[in-house]
Amino acid sequence: MTQLKNPSRRKFLQTSAATGGALVIGVSLSSVMGEAQAATDSAMNAWVRVGSDNTVTILVDRSEMGQGVVMALPMLVAEELEVDLNKVKVEFAPPGEMYINAMLGGQITGGSTSVRDGWEKLRVAGAKARVMLTEAAAQKWGVSASDCKAANGMVTCKGKKATYGSLAEAASKLTPPKEVALKDPSKWRYVGKPLHRLDTPGKITGKTQFGIDTKLPGMLYAALAQCPVIGGKATAVDDAKAKSMPGVKHVVKVTDGVAVVADSWWQAKQARDALNITWDEGPMKGLSSEGVFKQLADAMAKPGASIKQQGNVDDAMKGAAKTVEATYQMPFLSHSPMEPMNFTADVKKDSALLIGSIQFQQAALGIASAMTKLKPEQITIKTTFLGGGFGRRIDLDYMMQAVEISMAVGAPVKLVWTREDDVTHDFYRPASLHRLSAGLDSGGKPVAISHKMSSPSITSRLFPPVVKDGVDPFMAEAIVVPYDIANQSVHTVIHEPGLRVGYLRSVSHALNVFANESFVDEMAAAAGKDPVEFRLAMLGKQPRHANVLKIAAEKAGWGKPLPKGHARGVALMEGYETYMAQVAEVSVQGGDIKVHRVTVAVDLGRMVNPNIVQQQLESNIVFGLTALLYGDITLKDGRVQQTNFDTYKLLRINEMPKIDMHIVKSTEKPGGIGEPGMALISPAVANAVFTLTGKRLRQMPLRVA
Amino acid sequence: MARLNINGKTHNVDVDPSTPLLWAIRDTVGMTGTKFGCGAQLCGACTVHLDGKPVRSCGTPVSAAEGKKITTIEGIGATPVGKKVQAAWAALDVPQCGYCQSGQIMSATALLTEKPKPTDADIDNAMAGNICRCGTYPRIRAAIHKAAKGA
Numbered sequence: 001m002t003q004l005k006n007p008s009r010r011k012f013l014q015t016s017a018a019t020g021g022a023l024v025i026g027v028s029l030s031s032v033m034g035e036a037q038a039a040t041d042s043a044m045n046a047w048v049r050v051g052s053d054n055t056v057t058i059l060v061d062r063s064e065m066g067q068g069v070v071m072a073l074p075m076l077v078a079e080e081l082e083v084d085l086n087k088v089k090v091e092f093a094p095p096g097e098m099y100i101n102a103m104l105g106g107q108i109t110g111g112s113t114s115v116r117d118g119w120e121k122l123r124v125a126g127a128k129a130r131v132m133l134t135e136a137a138a139q140k141w142g143v144s145a146s147d148c149k150a151a152n153g154m155v156t157c158k159g160k161k162a163t164y165g166s167l168a169e170a171a172s173k174l175t176p177p178k179e180v181a182l183k184d185p186s187k188w189r190y191v192g193k194p195l196h197r198l199d200t201p202g203k204i205t206g207k208t209q210f211g212i213d214t215k216l217p218g219m220l221y222a223a224l225a226q227c228p229v230i231g232g233k234a235t236a237v238d239d240a241k242a243k244s245m246p247g248v249k250h251v252v253k254v255t256d257g258v259a260v261v262a263d264s265w266w267q268a269k270q271a272r273d274a275l276n277i278t279w280d281e282g283p284m285k286g287l288s289s290e291g292v293f294k295q296l297a298d299a300m301a302k303p304g305a306s307i308k309q310q311g312n313v314d315d316a317m318k319g320a321a322k323t324v325e326a327t328y329q330m331p332f333l334s335h336s337p338m339e340p341m342n343f344t345a346d347v348k349k350d351s352a353l354l355i356g357s358i359q360f361q362q363a364a365l366g367i368a369s370a371m372t373k374l375k376p377e378q379i380t381i382k383t384t385f386l387g388g389g390f391g392r393r394i395d396l397d398y399m400m401q402a403v404e405i406s407m408a409v410g411a412p413v414k415l416v417w418t419r420e421d422d423v424t425h426d427f428y429r430p431a432s433l434h435r436l437s438a439g440l441d442s443g444g445k446p447v448a449i450s451h452k453m454s455s456p457s458i459t460s461r462l463f464p465p466v467v468k469d470g471v472d473p474f475m476a477e478a479i480v481v482p483y484d485i486a487n488q489s490v491h492t493v494i495h496e497p498g499l500r501v502g503y504l505r506s507v508s509h510a511l512n513v514f515a516n517e518s519f520v521d522e523m524a525a526a527a528g529k530d531p532v533e534f535r536l537a538m539l540g541k542q543p544r545h546a547n548v549l550k551i552a553a554e555k556a557g558w559g560k561p562l563p564k565g566h567a568r569g570v571a572l573m574e575g576y577e578t579y580m581a582q583v584a585e586v587s588v589q590g591g592d593i594k595v596h597r598v599t600v601a602v603d604l605g606r607m608v609n610p611n612i613v614q615q616q617l618e619s620n621i622v623f624g625l626t627a628l629l630y631g632d633i634t635l636k637d638g639r640v641q642q643t644n645f646d647t648y649k650l651l652r653i654n655e656m657p658k659i660d661m662h663i664v665k666s667t668e669k670p671g672g673i674g675e676p677g678m679a680l681i682s683p684a685v686a687n688a689v690f691t692l693t694g695k696r697l698r699q700m701p702l703r704v705a
Numbered sequence: 706m707a708r709l710n711i712n713g714k715t716h717n718v719d720v721d722p723s724t725p726l727l728w729a730i731r732d733t734v735g736m737t738g739t740k741f742g743c744g745a746q747l748c749g750a751c752t753v754h755l756d757g758k759p760v761r762s763c764g765t766p767v768s769a770a771e772g773k774k775i776t777t778i779e780g781i782g783a784t785p786v787g788k789k790v791q792a793a794w795a796a797l798d799v800p801q802c803g804y805c806q807s808g809q810i811m812s813a814t815a816l817l818t819e820k821p822k823p824t825d826a827d828i829d830n831a832m833a834g835n836i837c838r839c840g841t842y843p844r845i846r847a848a849i850h851k852a853a854k855g856a
Contacts, residue, residue: 066802066839196798203803204794206738206778210804213737221732246721264720266728338742338750338804338838387740387804388838419743615801615841622840645747645836654829656842 042172044129046098047077047122050172054153054165056081057089061099062118063109063359064092064199065337065389066619067674068612071197073118075190075608080126080182082150083164085190090198092383095361095376107362110394110503112576112672115608119670120182127180129171136171137162185606185667194611199385211357211384214344216412220249221265222405223272224415226257226425229638230500231282234258238276245271252408256397259405265416281638284498289634292497293329296433299454299495305470308480311487316448320439324526328436328515329699330455332633333429334640334648335504339387340422343402346412347372352379353412354403357386359393367396371403390623391503394462395427423648424640427502428633430455430475434515439487444527446538448487451479451519453512456501457494470494474503478575478679479512481520482545483538499635505623509575509679514700517571517683522696531570531687532558544579544603545572551601551662556583563587566596569688571680576672578604579664582621582680584657586688591705595625595657595685600677602661605668613673617661620677626651628682632701707767711736712780722768726760727751729767730777738778738807742836749835752808753777759815761834778807786852787814793852801839809835813849822853 040052049057058077064070070090078085093099095107102121103113130150137155138145140162148157153164185192202208227233237258239251247267252259258275262268317323343356352372358364361381369376386393402415417425432455439448457472466473475492524534532553539546549572553559556568565587572581585597598621607613630649634641642648682700689704690696697704709716709726711734718733730739730753739762742750746761753762754776755769781787790813800806809832816823816831823831828849837845 064802066800068801196795197800199803200795200798200800203800203806204791204810205782206736206807208803209737210740212741215735215737264724264728264732266720266724266732336838338740338748338802338836340741386802388802390838416741419745419748611798615798615844618843619801619840622842623838644745645743646745650836650838651840651842652833652836653842653845654833656846659843 042168044132044172045125045176046093046096047125048081048129050133050164050168052165052168054163055089056083056087056153056164057091059091059093061093061107062114063383063386063389063393065109065359065386067114067616068197068609069109069114070199071195072115072608072612073122075195076118076122077126079188079190080123081130083153085195085198087153095365095381100362106360108394109359109389110391112674112676115670116577116672123182124180127182128176131177131180132171132174133164133167135174136167140167140170191608192606193609195609197612208385210339210387211344211355212339212342212387212416214355214384214414216344216346216353219344219412219414220261220263220409221268222259222261222402222413222415223265223268224254224257224259224401224417224421225272225275225277226421227279227281228424229279229281229284230425231284232279233282234277235280236278241274242271245274250409251275252405254401254404254408256401259401259415261405261409261413265414269418284638287498287635287638289636292431292499292635293433295497296431296454296495299493300433300435300452302493304452304454304491304493307471307476307490307492308488311448313448313450313487313489316487317437317439320447321442322440322526323437324440324523325437326519326522326696326698328434328518330432330511330514331631331700332431332499333504333627333631334423334426334633334642335390335392336423336648336650337386337388337390337392340417340419341398342414342416343399344412344414345399345402345406347403347406350374350378354379354399355382355384356399357384357389357393358396358399359386359389359391360396364396364399367400368403371400372407390505391507392426395502419645420643423642423644427500429504430458430501430511432511434511436515436519438519438523440523440527444529446483446485446523449481449485450489451516452491452493453479453515454493454495455511456496456499458501458503460494461500475508477508477512478573479508479516481516482542482572482574483520483535484541485538506575506675506679509573509676510624510627510682513571513573513679514682514686517573517680518686518698521569521687521690535572545574547664548572548579548581548601548603551664552581552583552599555601555660555662556585556599558583565692567688567692569684569686569691571683571687573676573680575676575679578602578671578673578676580676580680582684584681584684584688586685586692588689588692588704593629593685593689593702593704597658597660598681598684599660600662601664603664603666604671604673605666606670607663608670610663613663614661616673617677618659620675621659621681622651622656624678624681625655627678628685628700628702630701707771709734709767709770709775710773711775712777712783718767720767723766725763726753726765726767726770726775727762730762736777736779740804740807742805748805749808749812750805752811752835754811754815757815757818759812778810781811781814784814786818789852789855790814790817790848793848797844797848797851799841799844799848801841805835805837809837809845813845813852817849817852823849
């Protein structure tokens with residue numbers, strides 16, 4: 001997701017939380033904090049607690065879904081707090097106004113913003129806590145704080161020493177300093193170091209608790225039958241057989257379908273499958289993929305919203321020696337995190353306990369409060385580790401279902417979806433169409449480019465006030481090319497065919513960059529120029545783009561001979577304030593595309609933890625290859641046709657290319673790294689396939705046969 | 706009532722014998738390290754060992770596990786190969802979200818027990834049944850080679 005500079009979104013989210021399009025309610029969160037702390041714990045601020053037993057707890061206000069915030073964010077705090085990271089306790093923060101992501105306007109994990117948002121804020125939080133602890137020691141000893149030194153969880157001064165734990169209570173009563181000086185980067189002990197992740201031991205021994213591992217005393221298990229056509233409702237239920245099955249306690253009709261609640265999940269699931277439900281299939285009844293793309297093509301006739309106008313594209317095209325035109329098509333995609341959607345809710349008369357894997361704590365609290373009529377301070381929300389998220393868990397339909405079921409049966413309930421529920425009831429990455437045209441002069445130099453795309457708008461559903469003058473900023477990411485072309489025109493057209501859509505890793509970057517970077521290669525081919533040289537000639541004003549492109553080309557051996565039947569393709573992008581180029585080496589074997597090697601060059605400014613950066617680069621290539629080779633959610637009669645990993649394939653280890661990573665040493669401020677990589681692999685591979693076969697593939701997933 | 710031997714300890718579980726072993730382990734015995742991913746033996750997240758052989762517990766009825774030695778992620782560290790695998794996983798920071806890693810480690814341990822020096826092709830064969838959506842594959846491969854070297 002792009003950075004939202006629009007202040008109205010922040011304001012909107014502070015006063016309301018919306019999801020599912022149904023609930024918009026007011027929440028004040030300030031009263032929620034400061035509770036549930038152990039008696040011996042003293043809060044220095046929202047991110048640091050120090051116990052009288054010297055336990056330092058750092059609160060992580062973003063969701064850990066693999067991307068490493070549970071390590072990277074505490075590294076920032078600990079750096080300035082002067083504590084041993086290995087002895088720190090980490091907790092996931094509850095919903096709270098102080099935890100709002102300033103780049104997104106809500107307590108959301110997304111948009112590759114966690115480090116960018118926390119980069120200064122979290123170091124300042126650590127520094128302020130350290131200053132308060134030091135001041136407490138100085139007051140205790142009657143010395144000047146400037147004579148004291150804080151290191152390794154201890155304040156020392158002229159032979160005296162005191163642990164943070166012994167100072168915590170006094171320190172917590174001091175007024176936090178307004179300004180603090182941050183360490184010079186040359187003094188960093190943690191930041192920038194490729195440290196081992198502290199969450200690894202739990203994850204290799206089965207101890208890490210994900211949402212699905214939640215267990216509460218007296219908890220029942222639920223399985224939910226949802227209409228095979230999303231948005232449909234149950235009109236009649238024959239539950240006679242289900243109710244007679246072992247372990248079944250309740251069958252309840254809820255907003256999204258019919259839930260079976262039983263002593264075990266397997267019993268609930270078996271009984272759910274025995275329900276006989278009559279559905280009203282709702283507004284999406286009869287919709288097909290063909291219909292979706294026909295609608296998107298028709299929408300292209302609308303003028304759409306202008307994203308960029310520079311010069312005069314029409315005139316330049318008329319005067320061009322050569323013109324190029326192409327249309328690209330992207331399918332719907334499912335998030336398919338490995339942990340299926342699930343949630344545990346225990347709603348009582350005067351309190352509620354909600355536990356699960358979520359990416360949007362603030363909305364969770366607001367929605368739960370509206371549903372239960374409980375005050376926010378009566379509701380406890382605990383975020384667990386997430387078994388993948390990729391944007392799926394920003395939408396909280398599964399939480400709402402669990403809350404509703406718990407309220408209906410008056411007991412703690414864990415709702416678990418099957419994989420089939422998950423694939424068929426996602427909020428899908430939008431399908432899109434992209435029409436591009438360009439004009440070249442007689443020397444092959446581009447003089448004009450235009451790009452018009454149409455797709456459903458996620459933001460119109462989730463955060464409607466953010467969409468202004470028909471512009472959904474999350475449709476227009478990276479749609480403007482970085483190249484120096486005199487005449488440019490870019491438009492987006494919002495059209496809703498009916499299937500619900502959601503933010504999926506790299507969001508519209510992946511759509512727009514597949515089109516742009518494939519098309520720039522088509523322009524280079526029309527100009528008879530080398531794709532790398534062609535791009536570099538237009539990057540005179542973009543040194544960071546040019547640099548990563550040169551590095552990737554050089555390290556990949558661009559222009560050097562390859563084994564017979566292999567070819568290279570290149571792609572370039574800035575996204576999330578990160579500059580990246582990828583070169584893919586590809587062959588085609590019996591109609592299948594095989595990716596042998598991917599060379600990545602990236603400039604993301606300063607890094608908190610290069611080990612996690614490398615993980616994310618690897619991760620993005622796998623995620624992007626899945627989309628490129630397999631990703632295709634199709635509709636027939638309103639139903640999503642893919643159901644499990646046999647029909648919705650994910651990349652496996654035997655299909656994995658070699659990855660060479662080259663990270664530019666930089667002192668620029670950090671860019672995001674959780675998402676940009678996946679957007680580039682698709683055009684890089686498509687461009688390689690073109691070089692190899694002469695066939696231009698303009699539709700994802702790529703199919704050569 | 707079925708008697709299950711899990712990690713050397715006997716558990717009496719009161720479930721229908723057709724219940725998948727996965728749910729008996731997770732919900733009845735209460736050991737949650739073994740994960741539910743697909744319920745159709747397609748992703749490998751639920752992999753456990755029966756008498757040392759890897760099986761998908763989502764597709765193995767409790768009745769088929771009775772009388773056998775069941776090993777889960779919670780017990781695999783007590784075996785010499787499992788311990789080496791976990792050490793290699795930690796040294797190379799394999800996990801990201803971590804959800805599939807129990808199954809990955811169970812499959813890798815079975816592979817290394819059978820073939821102490823696996824080739825890349827052996828790794829492909831043994832590990833292709835385990836999906837990782839985060840894409841930890843390069844590190845899984847490297848960690849298996851590292852464990853094979855005894856490190």
